Amino acid sequence: MARLCLTEAEKEQKKRHIMDSSVELMATQGYEHTTMQQISKKSGVAIGTLYLYFNNKLEIYTALFEEALDLLESTLNVASSIPATDTKARICLLLQSYIHFYQHHNHQYRILFSGFFGKNAKANENVYLKNRIIKILKQLEKPIIKGVEEGIIKPCDTFELVISLWAMFDGVLMLPQKTNITSLGDQFQNYYTYGIEIILNGILIKDESKQK
Amino acid sequence: MARLCLTEAEKEQKKRHIMDSSVELMATQGYEHTTMQQISKKSGVAIGTLYLYFNNKLEIYTALFEEALDLLESTLNVASSIPATDTKARICLLLQSYIHFYQHHNHQYRILFSGFFGKNAKANENVYLKNRIIKILKQLEKPIIKGVEEGIIKPCDTFELVISLWAMFDGVLMLPQKTNITSLGDQFQNYYTYGIEIILNGILIKDESKQK
């Protein structure tokens, strides 16, 4: 199967193949419970070969984390570029695109989420990743700032507010993992809806006479 | 030192001792990274003896989870028994008592939270635990129902709402674990405050003229 010389593109493709095989394992089982054996078996790539493309297990995870970050960023960028009538709609759009990311790239979402916890979470120590996350949060902050300026959001530390909102939303999105416990069925859609509604309701000033 | 037969009370006392030694380890290091050797060392109880009181490592965790649930339940019960002037104050009280539980029994809080995720989370499969959680959620639901009746909360599936609120709040409370990442300092108090405010704001109908 060995080729004379792999181009950068082929190399990237192979890396992606390994990552594609790993993402589900890592997302569903977690970093700790995913073994190199499993990745080898699932990808059909020998263990030794895995180490040709990644220096160690953590590096696979980190690559997965970064890729997930890429995906999230571009998803939010798309949402940002959509013309929206007003600030409220803009915020709503961003929340919905976060849900979209969660729904259509659930493995990536869980990789990101799990990257914040646990001992494996090198994300915590990686300045580059940290800055990228902050950059994303800063982007989410923009419509909030605008909302404050427009007087539809109560003045506050907008960055802290964004972090709170992000945290609250993640809390809702992780409900399915949390709630085999509850008697919830599969209609999680309801919960996201509540989430959006409560958050919008919670941050927007309702007395419209006070608005400009 | 071995007694031929321990009374039920003595047995329970020993179990509790083991649990007291385990809770910090499990809460801070996580289930996976806590070893039976560590528990043995910290508790001063021989490894073999641990297996006399718990069939395996997971059972220690489960017991910890249950104990944490007890504590949470009684904390919320205390909050429920306090006389409150109105429904809003009642809800506020409950949220604050959840924060109190988080702050004063942080190990137990983290045990509960981590119990929902990962492979260790047998909580997910344990019907008894499931029912207890539902029971707690049902208790939290009461003031919400009352709020809907009083017209200060928009009509909705109140149980689903409670779950959403619970999820959002946990999201905020787990921020310190999440956010070496962010540039947050230690003033997490701010975030809880945001949480309470947004949630209350988000679920309560604000236009008071519409209320009865």
Add this chain to the structure above:
Amino acid sequence: MARLCLTEAEKEQKKRHIMDSSVELMATQGYEHTTMQQISKKSGVAIGTLYLYFNNKLEIYTALFEEALDLLESTLNVASSIPATDTKARICLLLQSYIHFYQHHNHQYRILFSGFFGKNAKANENVYLKNRIIKILKQLEKPIIKGVEEGIIKPCDTFELVISLWAMFDGVLMLPQKTNITSLGDQFQNYYTYGIEIILNGILIKDESKQK
């Protein structure tokens, strides 16, 4: 096979058992080529158990090295305590006792020797071991110093001389390892004899008229 509680003596005995099983493997195959599997198999002790008595493979080797050092030291001490008529006889006695150590504790000799070379040779970084070796060399230096005082050995830096002699002797003693290569039979005795003779001859001033 597990005992209620192992006394310090039993523990030491077990350690010794593991070491006894390891010494031949390490002495003949070298540190690198001796595997924990082999030690486990030869000693009849499970791999996990090995790690109960030694933190890692290197620690087994270090213990072996130290034990060999003990043995060498006591061997030389015995030689030192034997009454000898004169300095020449004293030096001769020490050389012979070194040969005795080599012959009757060959594994230990080779452990010591190999400890000076290779990457494994933590001996090089261990100050304690370093000092013990220097102590031994200092003891060997004494009769040399006396010989210089008596005028039968040419004045020189006696410590440097001792090191040279030690090095030369080791060179001869390692001949059997070196010389499958040569057509030597098993009569290495000859070589030691040459060694002693050349060294004594080489350091002693022969013209007896020059002596006092």
Add this chain to the structure above:
Amino acid sequence: MARLCLTEAEKEQKKRHIMDSSVELMATQGYEHTTMQQISKKSGVAIGTLYLYFNNKLEIYTALFEEALDLLESTLNVASSIPATDTKARICLLLQSYIHFYQHHNHQYRILFSGFFGKNAKANENVYLKNRIIKILKQLEKPIIKGVEEGIIKPCDTFELVISLWAMFDGVLMLPQKTNITSLGDQFQNYYTYGIEIILNGILIKDESKQK
């Protein structure tokens, strides 16, 4: 870049290139700790190509050993061809040329030395190499034989004597590897000097009246 057929000379040149790249790695890190990857990287020759010129890792080492042997041989030959006034000077010259080899071809010296020990030491099983070493030793034996005939060296088995001398000298020369342990500085020159002196002193009959 691939040619259909390389001349023998080109082949030899490539082999030499690989060997030149390997010698430092093997001499300083040892056979075991030198990897084919390292050799490939240092030489700029692909791993697969290495196996075109050498059947396996050991064969590279063996070639290095042989080359070192060539070098030693020619070094000693040069020394032998220098006109010397007497036998003592001749022996002295040979010892000094061995030191010269050690100093100016230290990698090769260490390759030779290490070839006698460890599992890598196929030198031990290779009859051809064995015979070459014996040939070198026989050459060194000549002045010794002459010395015996002249009565300046005590009659003995001269070949055994040569082996002993060789062993003793190697012992001294390997001191730098041995002696981070001792408090030696960098003045190893001293030790070689001791070595030559002791050996010459040790084998030569000093009472000149007995000589003719």
Add this chain to the structure above:
DNA sequence: TATGAATGAGCATTCATTCAT
């Protein structure tokens, strides 16, 4: 009952060698 020594399957990682191109 209580102990803790013993176990060994399982893990991440390395590296000499092969072989399709």
Add this chain to the structure above:
DNA sequence: GATGAATGAATGCTCATTCAT
């Protein structure tokens, strides 16, 4: 001839669990 990607057996080490005392 030349390449270097692919391989997988082997390594040192961990840790939940068992069991003789």
